[in-house]
Amino acid sequence: MANVIIVGAQWGDEGKGKITDLLSRSADVVVRYQGGVNAGHTVVVGDKTFKLHLIPSGILYPETRCVIASGTVIDPEVLLQELDMLEGLGISAANLFVSETAHVTMPYHRLIDRAEEERRGKYRLGTTGRGIGPTYADKSSRVGVRVLDLMDPEGLQAKLNWIIPYKNVLLEKLYDLPPLDPQPIIQDYLAYAERLRPHVVDTGVLLEQAAHARENILFEGAQGTLLDLDHGTYPYVTSSNPVAGGACIGAGVGPTMIDRVIGVAKAYTTRVGEGPFPTELTDETGRLLGERGAEFGTTTGRPRRCGWFDAVIGRYAVRTNGLDCLAVTKLDVLDELTEIKVCVEYRLGDRTIRDFPSDSQILAHCVPVYKTLPGWRSYTGDCQKLSDLPIRALEYLQFLAKEMSTPIAIVSLGAERGQTIIVEDPIHGPKRALLVDSPVGHPLCP
Numbered sequence: 001m002a003n004v005i006i007v008g009a010q011w012g013d014e015g016k017g018k019i020t021d022l023l024s025r026s027a028d029v030v031v032r033y034q035g036g037v038n039a040g041h042t043v044v045v046g047d048k049t050f051k052l053h054l055i056p057s058g059i060l061y062p063e064t065r066c067v068i069a070s071g072t073v074i075d076p077e078v079l080l081q082e083l084d085m086l087e088g089l090g091i092s093a094a095n096l097f098v099s100e101t102a103h104v105t106m107p108y109h110r111l112i113d114r115a116e117e118e119r120r121g122k123y124r125l126g127t128t129g130r131g132i133g134p135t136y137a138d139k140s141s142r143v144g145v146r147v148l149d150l151m152d153p154e155g156l157q158a159k160l161n162w163i164i165p166y167k168n169v170l171l172e173k174l175y176d177l178p179p180l181d182p183q184p185i186i187q188d189y190l191a192y193a194e195r196l197r198p199h200v201v202d203t204g205v206l207l208e209q210a211a212h213a214r215e216n217i218l219f220e221g222a223q224g225t226l227l228d229l230d231h232g233t234y235p236y237v238t239s240s241n242p243v244a245g246g247a248c249i250g251a252g253v254g255p256t257m258i259d260r261v262i263g264v265a266k267a268y269t270t271r272v273g274e275g276p277f278p279t280e281l282t283d284e285t286g287r288l289l290g291e292r293g294a295e296f297g298t299t300t301g302r303p304r305r306c307g308w309f310d311a312v313i314g315r316y317a318v319r320t321n322g323l324d325c326l327a328v329t330k331l332d333v334l335d336e337l338t339e340i341k342v343c344v345e346y347r348l349g350d351r352t353i354r355d356f357p358s359d360s361q362i363l364a365h366c367v368p369v370y371k372t373l374p375g376w377r378s379y380t381g382d383c384q385k386l387s388d389l390p391i392r393a394l395e396y397l398q399f400l401a402k403e404m405s406t407p408i409a410i411v412s413l414g415a416e417r418g419q420t421i422i423v424e425d426p427i428h429g430p431k432r433a434l435l436v437d438s439p440v441g442h443p444l445c446p
């Protein structure tokens with residue numbers, strides 16, 4: 001039995017959906033532990049493309065139970081649209097379980113998110129506008145609506161008749177928006193509640209039972225390390241904890257339950273929204289990466305900012321999440337390049353910086369120091385094993401593994417399930433310590 005966390009090692013959009021989908025095959029339960037409909041993952045199965053925001057991609061496996069845990073925030077309207085989409089495709093959602101203590105995104109959260117971005121002007125964060133920050137803010141302020149509340153019509157009426165007038169003061173006075181009428185909102189959310197009711201359970205008990213039955217549990221993080229509220233590039237972060245530690249809090253399980261942590265990193269870097277990005281490329285190469293990598297947000301359609309791989313960030317992700325190994329995705333996007341750069345450290349004035357700075361202002365002034373590697377200039381999308389890769393592609397991966405002192409267990413070379421090289425079984429293979437300490441001849445082990 002192994003319980004595994006999958007976490008984004010950069011600014012999100014690392015291709016976690018595909019890796020989760022791949023590992024879901026050996027999982028009995030897949031748990032989404034934080035975030036909301038700001039996330040989006042695309043899974044390609046044959047000629048079908050699935051775009052999901054909240055429901056774990058494990059739902060595509062009929063036997064796998066999927067949990068949307070307590071640490072998430074749920075927009076019921078979007079969740080129900082996803083359920084409808086799956087049903088339309090003949091995929092059963094009977095195995096979807098929603099935590100009764102997850103918080104609910106309300107219409108005023110979406111309005112406030114967007115109005116607040118506008119009010120911030122040049123200080124805007126570039127949020128997805130899905131109401132995520134305001135939902136988590138209400139959770140912390142203890143004025144949130146939980147899934148539990150939706151299940152209690154009278155309680156919900158009372159709660160919203162109290163909260164909405166209070167939100168209306170904000171909407172009218174601060175944001176110059178019209179007030180909301182509580183009644184239609186209450187009616188809509190009661191209708192959502194009835195459709196969600198069969199899926200709502202105490203997911204903590206479900207996970208405890210799964211653990212006792214020695215089942216495999218996969219914890220799926222949304223967003224990425226640098227968007228973490230506590231450990232990311234604050235304030236240009238999301239409002240939850242995507243880092244591995246967030247899995248325990250979000251799912252309501254103890255850290256002793258976790259066996260492995262797998263970090264997912266693109267072979268280059270992208271970022272959506274505002275905030276510093278040292279290796280960003282605003283030139284032709286950046287445009288090429290965006291084009292070849294189809295770098296547009298799944299949720300908002302916004303073009304992603306693209307840049308070289310940043311090993312300072314990689315090392316930070318290894319440290320912050322305790323990564324056992326890495327899955328490197330989208331290596332094929334680099335296929336055409338003549339040379340490829342990797343940032344190994346930063347310069348700030350006359351200082352060399354190897355540890356990721358906590359201060360976004362400082363990060364904004366950091367200049368990347370690059371190691372330039374030769375490109376391989378050949379198609380890798382059909383490589384099935386490491387020995388199929390051009391030697392320079394292999395050397396590139398070895399360089400990344402060495403810079404981060406972390407083995408690469410999976411290499412992804414395209415969106416299809418089959419476009420993947422499993423270097424080492426990330427769940428049942430040897431632990432990181434073994435790989436790092438013993439010269440086992442692992443080709444992608446530092």
Ligand code: IMP
Pocket residue numbers: 011012013038039040125126127128129130131132133222223227236237238239272273274
């Ligand atoms: P929010 O999560 O909508 O509040 O947005 C806060 C920041 O996180 C913005 O920079 C968003 O672009 C970014 N963000 C949120 N979710 C994702 C994601 O799934 N992928 C990449 N960036 C995200």
